[in-house]
Amino acid sequence: MTDFDYDLFVIGAGSGGVRASRIAASHGARVAVAEEYRVGGTCVIRGCVPKKLLVYASHFAHSLHDAPTFGWTLEGTRFDWARLRDFVAGDVDRLERAYTSTLDSNRVEHFHERAVVAGPNTVRLASGREISAKVILIAVGAWPVLPEIDGVEHCITSNEVFQLPELPRRVVIQGAGYIALEFAGVFNALGSQVTVVNRSDKILRGYDHDLTDRLLPIMQARGIEFAFNHPIEDVSKQTDGSLLVRTAGGLDLAADAVLVATGRKPKTQGLGLDSVGIELGSNGEIPVDDHNRTSCPSIYAVGDVTDRVQLTPVAIREGHAFADTVFGNAPRTVAYDHIPSAVFTQPPIASVGLTEVQARTVHGHVQVFKSDFRPMQNMFSDQAERGYYKLVVDPASDRVLGVHMLGPDAPEILQAVAIAVKAGLTKAQFDETVALHPSMAEELVLMR
Numbered sequence: 001m002t003d004f005d006y007d008l009f010v011i012g013a014g015s016g017g018v019r020a021s022r023i024a025a026s027h028g029a030r031v032a033v034a035e036e037y038r039v040g041g042t043c044v045i046r047g048c049v050p051k052k053l054l055v056y057a058s059h060f061a062h063s064l065h066d067a068p069t070f071g072w073t074l075e076g077t078r079f080d081w082a083r084l085r086d087f088v089a090g091d092v093d094r095l096e097r098a099y100t101s102t103l104d105s106n107r108v109e110h111f112h113e114r115a116v117v118a119g120p121n122t123v124r125l126a127s128g129r130e131i132s133a134k135v136i137l138i139a140v141g142a143w144p145v146l147p148e149i150d151g152v153e154h155c156i157t158s159n160e161v162f163q164l165p166e167l168p169r170r171v172v173i174q175g176a177g178y179i180a181l182e183f184a185g186v187f188n189a190l191g192s193q194v195t196v197v198n199r200s201d202k203i204l205r206g207y208d209h210d211l212t213d214r215l216l217p218i219m220q221a222r223g224i225e226f227a228f229n230h231p232i233e234d235v236s237k238q239t240d241g242s243l244l245v246r247t248a249g250g251l252d253l254a255a256d257a258v259l260v261a262t263g264r265k266p267k268t269q270g271l272g273l274d275s276v277g278i279e280l281g282s283n284g285e286i287p288v289d290d291h292n293r294t295s296c297p298s299i300y301a302v303g304d305v306t307d308r309v310q311l312t313p314v315a316i317r318e319g320h321a322f323a324d325t326v327f328g329n330a331p332r333t334v335a336y337d338h339i340p341s342a343v344f345t346q347p348p349i350a351s352v353g354l355t356e357v358q359a360r361t362v363h364g365h366v367q368v369f370k371s372d373f374r375p376m377q378n379m380f381s382d383q384a385e386r387g388y389y390k391l392v393v394d395p396a397s398d399r400v401l402g403v404h405m406l407g408p409d410a411p412e413i414l415q416a417v418a419i420a421v422k423a424g425l426t427k428a429q430f431d432e433t434v435a436l437h438p439s440m441a442e443e444l445v446l447m448r
């Protein structure tokens with residue numbers, strides 16, 4: 001018996017919070033979770049899941065385009081945004097129910113209201129009720145950063161993009177990171193005229209340059225316009241209801257929707273952290289140690305709110321490790337090396353391990369193996385898009401330090417090859433593996 005209402009109170013029922021709740025409960029803890037919006041968090045409700053469904057929907061545009069050369073006669077095809085939007089929303093509802101039933105079946109109590117920290121062992125609900133807990137876990141995630149531009153109220157973020165009443169004819173997207181380029185691909189394929197405007201001349205900062213240098217012209221060839229070194233200055237509403245975007249570089253762009261995707265910031269504002277002496281980092285993040293513990297010993301944090309790696313599977317791992325450590329008597333930490341990642345552009349890119357530049361910084365000399373090929377599925381296409389795979393190898397040990405891929409299904413292939421890179425396999429071991437023919441993935445074992 002403890003003097004607290006709960007052993008664990010989790011603030012935020014997203015990927016990290018739900019995993020931590022159910023694992024802690026399975027270890028015998030009495031757990032409650034508060035969520036101010038919808039159970040499932042960013043990934044399920046307004047991120048990875050609905051985005052990926054839109055990406056799938058937009059792939060049909062490419063398949064339909066290529067279908068006649070494969071012998072199909074197509075008549076009367078048309079796209080219905082409202083139907084897709086409502087189908088996606090229905091699937092999000094289904095997943096929210098699944099997450100809620102996971103909490104129920106693990107006897108995790110849930111409160112559908114905002115909760116803030118009111119003391120080292122106390123949270124306060126929006127209703128004013130105070131609840132005590134031996135341990136508090138903060139898993140409130142991150143929120144889109146709104147750039148400082150006049151008329152930003154006319155813009156949407158990835159939070160609103162899934163509810164658009166109709167498919168915008170002209171879309172301007174600010175930013176050239178994950179969200180900007182994924183939605184550029186979706187809207188372009190679905191038939192919108194897309195312009196990406198970015199403050200710098202870089203896309204997807206952090207990815208290997210060989211991938212981004214090849215992705216950019218492919219996206220341009222598909223019809224997406226890019227305006228680099230053009231931060232947006234203001235967005236104004238016109239009398240006909242459309243929007244006018246003016247950039248600092250003097251460009252005027254007419255649009256029906258302006259999507260801003262300029263990063264996400266930990267959602268710590270007003271969370272009461274100052275009441276327990278937790279000082280935030282420069283991006284508003286909660287600093288934690290290797291065991292996800294904050295400077296207040298009874299309070300922990302996992303996921304995007306800690307601003308370590310803003311990826312769902314990482315938040316899930318952190319939540320799980322937290323619960324095992326604090327309630328399962330099995331302390332463990334999360335390894336942040338070799339985290340695979342992908343951008344669901346069209347075509348997608350995927351990466352694991354060190355980029356060439358990072359590997360040179362760490363190892364000095366590195367070997368690089370490249371395969372620049374035309375995927376078989378593109379053979380009949382009038383868009384002669386090429387795939388590109390790259391292996392970065394440490395010549396001293398022959399270990400594969402990084403794999404970087406651009407091309408159809410790259411994320412699916414990369415997840416498997418990430419196991420080999422994480423396991424420290426050598427280039428010779430890649431080469432010993434017999435190719436699976438005909439496939440794109442066989443390029444990985446054929447680079448000489």
Ligand code: NDP
Nearest residue numbers: 147175176177178179180199200261262263264310342343
């Ligand atoms: P990113 O950090 O990926 O990209 C931000 C973009 O906005 C960059 O192009 C950056 O330009 C630009 N930018 C940043 N600040 C400003 C500013 N003040 N004014 C103008 N432009 C600015 O952020 P996203 O919002 O696209 O995504 C947020 C995070 O969500 C990602 O980092 C990722 O972790 C996660 N995510 C992951 C996905 C996946 O795994 N597939 C999909 C979607 C999101 P510059 O390059 O010049 O700095």
